Ligand SMILES: Nc1ncnc2c1ncn2[C@@H]1O[C@H](COP(=O)(O)OP(=O)(O)OP(=O)(O)O)[C@@H](O)[C@H]1O
């Protein structure tokens with residue numbers, strides 16, 4: 082699913098944030114990425130959805146060579162990815178339900194199917210009563226749950242999550258972990274999660290990548 086060889090990521094073309102990364106993430110893997118603030122976790126995740134191009138080395142995501150991929154290939158790749166951002170990135174002008182419908186419409190679901198699927202996801206993230214609210218009208222935890230619903234709605238092959246429980250109370254955090262666990266276990270979705278803290282008794286076998294001084298260590 083994800084193959085990196087000598088992967089170098091840099092914003093200025095000089096200093097590498099990730100240096101010579103080499104790893105393979107298989108379908109159905111559940112991977113945690115940890116490391117101190119500024120170690121490059123979000124940058125690495127960004128490279129998986131084409132938000133930053135490799136400065137050097139190879140990065141294959143779902144067989145697409147990210148160094149050579151054009152816009153249409155990246156667009157096609159993103160249809161198979163669900164992303165949960167550190168700061169939710171919900172669209173303010175859209176209701177929660179419309180936010181969840183968005184990836185479905187981009188994936189050619191018709192209006193009826195989109196609405197049905199959005200309602201199903203609202204139920205999974207326990208926001209059935211809030212579907213017609215705008216993001217501003219929700220708590221941080223509710224917004225993050227809405228973002229998780231949006232990331233899962235189109236049955237992606239790969240979920241990328243950046244600190245999905247960073248700002249959440251225990252109830253919302255456990256709900257998010259259980260949804261990610263189920264996505265992996267029951268639907269076979271590959272999950273890559275950046276987190277400061279791996280939950281105790283996670284209840285699923287997982288891999289752990291640690292970022293330190295630009296290097297990636299698996300433990
Ligand atoms: N858009 C950008 N332009 C230039 N430098 C950037 C950009 N985004 C991040 N950086 C730099 O890259 C380094 C790694 O940042 P990154 O956001 O990947 O860290 P992180 O591990 O996700 O940290 P945190 O745990 O605080 O979220 C930092 O030194 C940061 O200043």
Ligand SMILES: [Mg+2]
Pocket residue numbers: 122123124167243
């Ligand atoms: Mg980050």
